[in-house]
Amino acid sequence: MADMVYAVVPVASAVLTGLFAGLFFGFSIAVMPGLGRVGDRAMIESMQGINVAILNPLFAAVFIGAPVGALASVVLYAGVAEAAPAAWFGAALACLVAALGITFGVNVPRNNVLEKAGPAERIADAAAVREAFEPVWVRWNHLRSLASVVALVCSVVALTVR
Template identity: 70%
Template sequence: MSEMVFGVVPVLAAVLTGLFAGLFLSFSMAVMPGLARAGDRAMIESMRGINTAILNPLFAVVFVGAPVAALGSTALYATSGSPTPLVWSGAGLVLLLTAMVVTFAVNVPRNNALEQAGTTEHLGDPAAVRAAFEPGWVRWNHVRSLASVAALVCSVMALLPA
C-alpha cells in the first residue's frame, strides 16, 4: 500500500502542478494578449465573463489540488529519508504557494475591482477602468506563471531517481 501511495501522490502532484502552471501560462501567452487587442468595453466584458466562468469544480480541483498534492508529496519524501526529492518537492510547494499568494493578494482584488466598476454599458470611462486593471494584473500573472512553471520543474525533478 505504501509503495502505491509513494507512486501515486508525487505523480499526482506533478500532473496537477502542470495543469496549474498551464492555466496561468495560457493567460500570459494567449488570453491576455488576445484581450489586449480588444476595445476597452469588450476587454472588460470578456474578463468579467472569464472571471465568472473560471469558478467551477475543475478549476477548484486544480487550484486547490496542486498544492495539497505537493504538500502530500513533500510529507512522503520527508518520511522516506530521501533528501533530494524532498528538497525538490518542498521547493515546488513553496513556488505553488507563492503563485497562490499572488493570486489572492493581487489578481483577485483586481478582478473584484473590475466587477465593482459597474456594468459595461454604464461605465463612464472604460479606458480608465481598464488602465487600473490590466497592466498590474498581467504583470502579476506573469509572476504566478513563472512561479508555477518553476514548481512544475521542481515536482518533475522530485520524481527522478536520485
C-alpha cells in the first residue's frame, strides 16, 4: 500500500501542476490575445462570463489539488529522507504558492472590479473599464503562468531524481 502512495501522490501532483500551469498558460497565449482583438464590451462580457464559468468543481480540484499534492509529496519524500525529490517538490510548492498569491492579490481583485462595473451593455465608458482591467490582469497572468510552468518543471524533475 505504501508503495502505491509513493507512486500515485507525486505523479498526481505533477499532473495537477501541469493542469494548473496549462490553464494560466492558455490564458496568456490564446484567451487574452483573442479577447484583445474584440471590442470593449465584448471583452468585458466575455471575461465576466469566464469569471463565473471557471468557478466549478474541476477548477477547484486543480487549483487546490496542485499545491496540496506538492505539499503531500514534500512530506512523503522528506519522511523517508529523500532530500532531492522533497526539495524539488518544495520548489514546485513555492512557485504554486506564488501563483496563488498573484491570483488572490491581483487577478481576482481585478475580476471583482470588472464584475462590479455591471453588465457590459450598461457600462457608460467600456473603454475605460477595459483599460483599468486588461493591462494589469494580463501582465500578472503572464507572471503566474511563468511561476506555474516553473512549478511543473520542478515537479517533473522531482519525479526523476533520487
